[in-house]
Amino acid sequence: MADAIQIPDEAETRAKWGSFAFSPEYKAKADMYIGRYPAGRQQSAVMALLDLAQRQVGEETQTQGWLPVPVIEYVSSYLGMPYMRTYEVATFYTMYNLAPVGRYHVQVCGTTPCMLRGSDDIIAACKKRGLVKGATTPDGMFTLNEVECMGNCASAPMVQINDDNYEDLDYGSMTAILDDLAAGKQPKIGTQLPGRHTVEPFGGATTLHAMVDKNHDYRGEW
Amino acid sequence: MPKVTVDGLELEVPAGATVLQACEMAGKEIPRFCYHERLSIAGNCRMCLVEVAPGPPKPQASCALPATEGQIIRTDTPMVKNAREGVMEFLLINHPLDCPICDQGGECDLQDQSVAYGRGTSRFEENKRAVTEKYMGPLVKTAMTRCIQCTRCVRFAEEVAGIEEVGAIGRGENMQITTYLEHAMQSELSGNVVDLCPVGALTAKPYAFEARPWELKKTPSIDVMDAVGTNIRLDSRGRAVLRALPRINDDVNEEWASDKTRHAVDGLTHRRLDKPYIRKDGKLVPASWAEAFDAIKPHWTGKAAVVAGDQVDCETMFAARELAGVSMLEGRQTGLAYDTSSLSAVNFNTTIAGIENADVILLVGSDLRREAPLVNTRIQKAVRKRGAKVFAIGPVTDLTYKVEWLGDDLSALAKAPKALADALKAAERPAIIVGGGALRYEGLHGAALAFAKKYKLVRDGWNGFNILHFAAARMGGLMLGYAHEGGIKKLATAKAGLAFFLGADEVDYGLFADSFKVYVGHHGDNGAHHADVILPGAAYSEKSGTYVNLEGRVQRGERAVFPPGDAREDWAIFRALSDVLGQRLPFDSLDALRAEMAKAVPALGVEGLVDYGWSEPSLSADVSGKIADYPIKDFYLTNAICRASETMQKCSAELVHGTHFLEAAE
Numbered sequence: 001m002a003d004a005i006q007i008p009d010e011a012e013t014r015a016k017w018g019s020f021a022f023s024p025e026y027k028a029k030a031d032m033y034i035g036r037y038p039a040g041r042q043q044s045a046v047m048a049l050l051d052l053a054q055r056q057v058g059e060e061t062q063t064q065g066w067l068p069v070p071v072i073e074y075v076s077s078y079l080g081m082p083y084m085r086t087y088e089v090a091t092f093y094t095m096y097n098l099a100p101v102g103r104y105h106v107q108v109c110g111t112t113p114c115m116l117r118g119s120d121d122i123i124a125a126c127k128k129r130g131l132v133k134g135a136t137t138p139d140g141m142f143t144l145n146e147v148e149c150m151g152n153c154a155s156a157p158m159v160q161i162n163d164d165n166y167e168d169l170d171y172g173s174m175t176a177i178l179d180d181l182a183a184g185k186q187p188k189i190g191t192q193l194p195g196r197h198t199v200e201p202f203g204g205a206t207t208l209h210a211m212v213d214k215n216h217d218y219r220g221e222w
Numbered sequence: 223m224p225k226v227t228v229d230g231l232e233l234e235v236p237a238g239a240t241v242l243q244a245c246e247m248a249g250k251e252i253p254r255f256c257y258h259e260r261l262s263i264a265g266n267c268r269m270c271l272v273e274v275a276p277g278p279p280k281p282q283a284s285c286a287l288p289a290t291e292g293q294i295i296r297t298d299t300p301m302v303k304n305a306r307e308g309v310m311e312f313l314l315i316n317h318p319l320d321c322p323i324c325d326q327g328g329e330c331d332l333q334d335q336s337v338a339y340g341r342g343t344s345r346f347e348e349n350k351r352a353v354t355e356k357y358m359g360p361l362v363k364t365a366m367t368r369c370i371q372c373t374r375c376v377r378f379a380e381e382v383a384g385i386e387e388v389g390a391i392g393r394g395e396n397m398q399i400t401t402y403l404e405h406a407m408q409s410e411l412s413g414n415v416v417d418l419c420p421v422g423a424l425t426a427k428p429y430a431f432e433a434r435p436w437e438l439k440k441t442p443s444i445d446v447m448d449a450v451g452t453n454i455r456l457d458s459r460g461r462a463v464l465r466a467l468p469r470i471n472d473d474v475n476e477e478w479a480s481d482k483t484r485h486a487v488d489g490l491t492h493r494r495l496d497k498p499y500i501r502k503d504g505k506l507v508p509a510s511w512a513e514a515f516d517a518i519k520p521h522w523t524g525k526a527a528v529v530a531g532d533q534v535d536c537e538t539m540f541a542a543r544e545l546a547g548v549s550m551l552e553g554r555q556t557g558l559a560y561d562t563s564s565l566s567a568v569n570f571n572t573t574i575a576g577i578e579n580a581d582v583i584l585l586v587g588s589d590l591r592r593e594a595p596l597v598n599t600r601i602q603k604a605v606r607k608r609g610a611k612v613f614a615i616g617p618v619t620d621l622t623y624k625v626e627w628l629g630d631d632l633s634a635l636a637k638a639p640k641a642l643a644d645a646l647k648a649a650e651r652p653a654i655i656v657g658g659g660a661l662r663y664e665g666l667h668g669a670a671l672a673f674a675k676k677y678k679l680v681r682d683g684w685n686g687f688n689i690l691h692f693a694a695a696r697m698g699g700l701m702l703g704y705a706h707e708g709g710i711k712k713l714a715t716a717k718a719g720l721a722f723f724l725g726a727d728e729v730d731y732g733l734f735a736d737s738f739k740v741y742v743g744h745h746g747d748n749g750a751h752h753a754d755v756i757l758p759g760a761a762y763s764e765k766s767g768t769y770v771n772l773e774g775r776v777q778r779g780e781r782a783v784f785p786p787g788d789a790r791e792d793w794a795i796f797r798a799l800s801d802v803l804g805q806r807l808p809f810d811s812l813d814a815l816r817a818e819m820a821k822a823v824p825a826l827g828v829e830g831l832v833d834y835g836w837s838e839p840s841l842s843a844d845v846s847g848k849i850a851d852y853p854i855k856d857f858y859l860t861n862a863i864c865r866a867s868e869t870m871q872k873c874s875a876e877l878v879h880g881t882h883f884l885e886a887a888e
Contacts, residue, residue, distance in 0.1 A: 082386030092392065
C-alpha cells in the first residue's frame with residue numbers, strides 16, 4: 001500500500017520548529033547558493049537550501065537532521081515559492097528526511113552489484129547490532145535504511161553513513177565500523193580493504209598497463 | 223504555416239501547432255489522458271503516441287511534439303496500435319477493476335479508451351498498488367488508487383485556479399497526488415478538477431453514488447449564481463436536478479464553472495415554496511391560487527412597485543413590468559442608486575474574454591475572486607501568460623495573482639499614485655474594473671468615468687471601462703428599466719400600496735412596512751418571511767429564461783424540470799393574476815411574451831452581445847472616503863438557493879468559517 005508520507009504530528013512540530021530560521025552561517029551559505037542563479041530564478045536553489053536547513057536542524061538536535069513541515073515552509077518563503085512545490089521536492093529525494101533520524105544515518109546499498117557482493121551480510125551485521133530498517137535505535141544513535149545504487153559498484157558492498165562512504169565491506173568490517181561509531185571513534189572512510197586506496201583493480205592494473213607509471217600514447221597502436 | 227501529412231492526407235497547420243493538433247485537424251482521433259486544450263502540456267501519460275518521420279524510429283508523444291514542415295505522421299500503423307496497447311496495459315496495471323462502483327463509470331476516459339485502444343485482456347498477475355484516500359475539501363471525493371497521475375488537476379490548480387496547493391509527492395510507484403498536507407483546496411473552482419480527471423480518482427462528493435450519466439436528462443441552461451452567465455448543462459432525473467456541469471463557451475466561461483454553480487443545485491429541492499400562502503393574523507397560512515389572487519385584488523390601484531431579486535430572468539421582470547407599470551421598478555435590492563442613464567457606463571465593456579488582453583488593470587472595490595470567479599481566472603491568465611499588471615484600491619485580499627495594493631482610500635482615483643499613472647501611460651490596453659458593490663460610494667461612479675477619460679481607457683478598438691455586477695438579473699433588469707431614480711430608498715418613499723418582490727431576499731423590508739407585499743419566488747427565505755402573500759414561482763432550472771450577463775450578453779436557458787407542487791412559472795403567475803385584476807396581459811405563451819419583450823426591448827430578442835454604444839453620463843467626480851469592505855462576505859451563501867443547499871452550507875462552514883469536519887473513519 002502506498003501510504004501517504006507519514007509526517008510527524010503537525011501541531012507538535014509546529015510548536016517545536018515554528019520559529020526556525022537560518023543561523024548566520026547557514027544564511028550566508030544559502031544566499032551564496034541563491035546568488036548562483038539569475039535574479040528571479042532563486043527557486044533553483046531549493047535543493048541546496050533544503051539540504052542546508054536539514055543540516056541546521058541536525059546540528060540543533062545532534063542528529064543527521066530532518067525537515068519538519070515548518071522548516072520546509074521557511075525555505076519556501078525564503079525563496080518565494082508555494083509550499084506545495086517545496087514539499088514536492090522534499091518528498092521526491094531520499095536525501096531529505098521527513099522524519100527524525102539518529103546521529104548516524106546508515107544507508108545500506110541493496111542494489112544488484114552490492115547484493116551480489118554481499119550486502120545481505122551488511123544488513124545482517126546491522127541487525128545484529130540492533131538496527132531496524134526504517135527506524136532509529138532507542139539510544140538515538142543509528143537509523144538504518146536500505147537505499148538504491150549510490151554509484152560505488154566497483155567497491156561493493158558499501159554503506160553511506162552521514163556524509164561518508166564505507167566500501168568493500170563484509171560482516172566483520174561493518175560491525176567494526178558500527179562499534180567505532182558507537183564508541184565515538186571515527187572509522188576509516190572509504191575502502192576497508194588493506195592495500196586498496198580507492199577503486200583501483202585488485203592486484204594491479206588489468207588494462208592500460210603502460211599507463212601505470214607514466215603517461216603513454218596508445219594512439220599509434222590502434 | 224507548416225505542411226504535414228497525416229495518414230496520407232496533406233494539410234497545412236498553424237505555426238506552433240503540435241502533432242496532436244495536426245492529427246485532430248486531419249480528423250484523426252488521438253487518445254490522450256494528460257493533454258488538455260486549456261492546460262499546459264505535460265506529456266506524461268504517453269497515450270497519444272504516433273509515428274512521425276523524420277524522427278527516431280519509435281513512436282512519439284504527439285501532444286508535446288511541434289508540427290514541422292514536411293512531417294509525415296501515421297496514426298494507423300501496427301507500431302502505433304501496439305504502442306497504444308502497451309501504454310494502456312501499463313496504465314491499467316495499477317488501476318483497480320472497480321468500474322461498477324465508480325462514479326466516473328459511463329463518462330470515464332480510461333474506460334472508453336481501454337475499450338477502443340486496449341488489449342482486451344490483462345496479463346498482469348502481481349499485486350496492484352493501492353493508495354490511501356486524500357482529503358481535498360468538501361466538494362472533491364478522492365479514490366486515489368484509481369489515479370493515473372496525468373497531473374491535470376495539479377496543472378489546473380496552478381494555472382487556472384491560481385492556487386498552488388495541489389501537487390505530486392513522492393516518486394516512482396509511491397508518487398501520489400494530494401493537496402498540501404491534505405488541507406481542503408482553498409478555491410472557488412475546485413469542482414473543475416472533477417471534470418478534468420480522466421478517471422474516477424476525483425469525483426464530486428455531493429453527487430457520490432447519485433446517478434449514472436446515461437440516466438440523466440441533459441438540459442442546456444444559464445447559471446444565475448453570479449453575473450458571469452456561465453453556460454451550464456443541468457442533468458436531471460425525474461423531478462430533481464442532480465448536477466450542473468459547465469458547457470463550453472469560450473466567450474464566457476471557457477470550460478469552467480464555479481463551485482457555487484455546480485453544487486448549489488441541491489438547494490433546489492430544499493425549503494421550496496410549493497403552494498401559495500396568505501398572511502392571516504400575522505401568520506402565513508397555505509391557500510389556493512384563487513384565494514391568494516383575491517387577497518391581492520383589494521390592494522390593486524392600477525400600478526404597483528416591483529423589486530426584482532438577483533436571480534430572476536428577463537421574462538419574469540418583463541411580465542411584472544407589463545402588469546405593474548414602469549414607474550416603480552427597482553432591481554438593486556441592497557440600495558445602490560447609481561446613474562443608469564447610459565447602460566454602457568454600467569457595463570463590463572471590455573468583455574470577459576477581452577479582459578484577458580488588458581495589460582494594466584485597476585480594480586476598485588472589487589473582490590473579483592468572490593464576485594466573479596470566472597472573470598478572476600481571465601485576469602489570472604492575463605497576469606500569468608501576458609504579464610499584465612494589476613493594481614487595486616480596497617482592503618487587501620487574496621486574488622490568487624500578484625496585485626499592487628494602493629490602499630483603500632478612494633482619493634487614489636482622483637490622484638493616481640505614480641506607479642499606477644506611469645503604468646497606465648505606457649499601457650496599450652488599460653482597463654478599470656469597478657466592483658458593483660463599490661458603486662454605493664457617493665461619486666465613485668463619476669470619478670471612475672473621469673479616471674477613464676483622463677487615462678484614455680476608451681480608445682480605438684478598446685473599451686477599458688468596466689463595472690462588475692454580481693447579480694445575474696442586473697443587466698437584464700437595467701435594460702428593462704428596473705432602476706428607480708434614487709434607488710430602492712426613494713422607491714419606498716413613493717408609498718406604493720402594492721409591492722411585488724420577485725425573488726428579492728436581500729431587501730430591507732422595513733422600508734416597505736406600509737405596502738402590501740407580494741413575494742413571487744421559489745425559496746422560503748428572507749423575502750417570504752416578510753410577505754403578506756406568497757406566490758410560489760419557479761427557480762432557474764424550472765423555467766426557460768433569458769439572462770443578460772455582466773458584459774451585456776443575452777443568453778437563453780431552457781427548462782430542465784417542473785416546479786414543485788403548485789408552483790408555476792413566474793410569467794404565468796403574472797398572466798393569471800392580470801386576469802383577476804382585470805388587466806389581462808397580451809400573451810398566453812412564453813413565445814408570445816418573448817415577442818412582446820423583443821418589441822419593447824429589441825436587444826433582448828437576440829442572443830449575443832448587446833451593443834450599448836459608448837456614452838458617458840456627466841456625473842460629479844467628487845469622491846472621498848475609504849472602501850470599508852467587499853459586499854460578499856460569504857461566497858457560498860449569497861442567495862436563497864445557496865442558503866437552502868446543504869453542500870453550500872458545508873462549504874461555508876469549512877472553507878469560510880474554518881469548521882473542521884471529522885471524516886467517518888476518524
